[in-house]
Amino acid sequence: MAKVNPIRRAEIGREKRARTRAQLIAAANSLFARQAVESVTVDDVVKEAGVAKGTFYVHFDSLEAVTAAVAEELVHSFDELLQPGRVSLAEPALRIAFGCCSFIDKALNDPRWASVVARLAAVAPKGGEMARRRLFEDLQQFSKALPDDGVSAELKLEIVVGIMLQILRALGEGRLSSLDRDAAIGAMLRAIGLNAQEAKSVLVRLPAAPMLESSSRSSTK
Amino acid sequence: MAKVNPIRRAEIGREKRARTRAQLIAAANSLFARQAVESVTVDDVVKEAGVAKGTFYVHFDSLEAVTAAVAEELVHSFDELLQPGRVSLAEPALRIAFGCCSFIDKALNDPRWASVVARLAAVAPKGGEMARRRLFEDLQQFSKALPDDGVSAELKLEIVVGIMLQILRALGEGRLSSLDRDAAIGAMLRAIGLNAQEAKSVLVRLPAAPMLESSSRSSTK
DNA sequence: GTTCATATTGACAAAATAGTCGAGTTGACT
DNA sequence: AGTCAACTCGACTATTTTGTCAATATGAAC
Incomplete structure (x- = not known):
């Protein structure tokens, strides 16, 4: 009889999501300290953040968005x-x-x-x-x-x-x-x-x- | 009985070469007026200059060189x-x-x-x-x-x-x-x-x- | 109009980058 | 221990970009 509060579920999701999002932003930030903004690629960011490519696109539409x-x-x-x-x-x-x-x-x-x-x-x-x-x-x-x-x-x-x-x-x-x-x-x-x-x-x-x-x-x- | 002065030959070459090189530089210059330097590609430059891709590499090793x-x-x-x-x-x-x-x-x-x-x-x-x-x-x-x-x-x-x-x-x-x-x-x-x-x-x-x-x-x- | 040293061409293979998606993981809750 | 909504993964395809090279064009001199 699993009855789970869907509102609580969403909350948990949002927390995890926020963490990953912050990782991506921090990664981009690190890269911008080293190289020109325009020369940073999505692959660079996900590698630096230690997350998968797909995850990036869950959080941002493009590099401009994360920038x-x-x-x-x-x-x-x-x-x-x-x-x-x-x-x-x-x-x-x-x-x-x-x-x-x-x-x-x-x-x-x-x-x-x-x-x-x-x-x-x-x-x-x-x-x-x-x-x-x-x-x-x-x-x-x-x-x-x-x-x-x-x-x-x-x-x-x-x-x-x-x-x-x-x-x-x-x-x-x-x-x-x-x-x-x-x-x-x-x-x-x-x-x-x-x-x-x-x-x-x-x-x-x-x-x-x-x-x-x-x-x-x-x-x- | 073709006897051609090779020195003159080289001179002609250099002139043509210089013209094309100048075209490439002018094209890059134009592009830099419109967009970030790092976002310009070799294809952009040759298209703007109206020359073939191969020609670019005859004159410059890379985008940094033309920049x-x-x-x-x-x-x-x-x-x-x-x-x-x-x-x-x-x-x-x-x-x-x-x-x-x-x-x-x-x-x-x-x-x-x-x-x-x-x-x-x-x-x-x-x-x-x-x-x-x-x-x-x-x-x-x-x-x-x-x-x-x-x-x-x-x-x-x-x-x-x-x-x-x-x-x-x-x-x-x-x-x-x-x-x-x-x-x-x-x-x-x-x-x-x-x-x-x-x-x-x-x-x-x-x-x-x-x-x-x-x-x-x-x-x- | 032929010659030939030099410059130019553009199709091509290789590499890098973007963006997608079905499968898998997570973790609070019961 | 099982459930499930939301998140994460990474292999995959499509597209872009790089860099090469054999073939071709140029044009002054003859």
């Missing part, structure tokens, strides 16, 4: 790390500096992460869209409170993003390993219109960066 | 455009600004070029090595003549490169099409340690940028 999932996970977990500190900062310059600072700290702590983010940023602009938009809004506010320097907020956005991504790339490739975080943020602040003194004042008022978890997989809710 | 050739051609032709103006500039800040200025002008004039350069920069770091080294030397000189701001020349290099590549990417993707060149250079100069006034002074002393040829293939010596 997007990797990007989303990265954005989401970084965001989670960032938002608590951000909300308490009223001044746009502080928010911008804080965000960049966290970015650099994380990259210094985990060059592998830096590599992956740098590579994905070039390929999956969708993923970082939200972060980009937030930064842009901060920059608009920031610009309004500044004597006009002829640099549009759009250009400032590209400048900040450009500097950050290049630093990520450099750290990911082993260059710049003794990077002075404050120097980098200072340069960035001057680029977007602060003078040396103002930049320094922002830096000293920066709250301690959020603590970072160590390198690898850990945030699977 | 390197595209990068080299880009670097070489941009360098040719740049060097004449550069040598007359004694001040490092001027040389740096002049280089960046030419870069941006070219990108504004030819977004396709901007796309290709941005893509190749991420993939073929070998190609731009020389340009990178020159910029680094200028930055070292530049830093020496400046009160120490705690920003190493290495970091300055990454900052300048990061800003320039991001602007290229943005222009290549159609963002930022109304870019104010001087604003961008000004921001870059402030990032590497000049104050607003000094940056402006550099900008007004900048010689006219080298004239640019229009978009497409023309420099086949």
Whole structure:
């Protein structure tokens, strides 16, 4: 008289499923740390994840899908790390500096992460869209409170993003390993219109960066 | 009684060969403007070039080889455009600004070029090595003549490169099409340690940028 | 119009990659 | 110990891509 609760059944399924899905995402993440996103194949991913080919297609339609999932996970977990500190900062310059600072700290702590983010940023602009938009809004506010320097907020956005991504790339490739975080943020602040003194004042008022978890997989809710 | 000069023969061969090789390079260049470098196949290239598959392998060992050739051609032709103006500039800040200025002008004039350069920069770091080294030397000189701001020349290099590549990417993707060149250079100069006034002074002393040829293939010596 | 060194061609075999599906495994529940 | 819904497996076919090579085309010189 087997009477099994089908709802419970589905639950069990979902758990197992989530585990395997996470394995696949982690595998893709590892591969992106080593090689160009476009050069990764489905076979590479399943081999790295230690699952069968068919399993991949149960979870994702294509490589783009898993790539997007990797990007989303990265954005989401970084965001989670960032938002608590951000909300308490009223001044746009502080928010911008804080965000960049966290970015650099994380990259210094985990060059592998830096590599992956740098590579994905070039390929999956969708993923970082939200972060980009937030930064842009901060920059608009920031610009309004500044004597006009002829640099549009759009250009400032590209400048900040450009500097950050290049630093990520450099750290990911082993260059710049003794990077002075404050120097980098200072340069960035001057680029977007602060003078040396103002930049320094922002830096000293920066709250301690959020603590970072160590390198690898850990945030699977 | 056929007596043919074998030296002349070889000459003819070399000419034809060079033409086809240039076709292949131009085809790869076109493709790189449209899609990720790693996603281009040999078949794509030969189809775009209008030659047979076998011909490709007569000229190049692999896709990497033709990619390197595209990068080299880009670097070489941009360098040719740049060097004449550069040598007359004694001040490092001027040389740096002049280089960046030419870069941006070219990108504004030819977004396709901007796309290709941005893509190749991420993939073929070998190609731009020389340009990178020159910029680094200028930055070292530049830093020496400046009160120490705690920003190493290495970091300055990454900052300048990061800003320039991001602007290229943005222009290549159609963002930022109304870019104010001087604003961008000004921001870059402030990032590497000049104050607003000094940056402006550099900008007004900048010689006219080298004239640019229009978009497409023309420099086949 | 013949010659011939060189370049070009495209059909082909081999390798890599994508995507499918029937068979098999799992594990909480009874 | 048996049940079963959901997951996983991996061999298989289809497609794409690579790299080769014997045959053919080219064209200036004679």
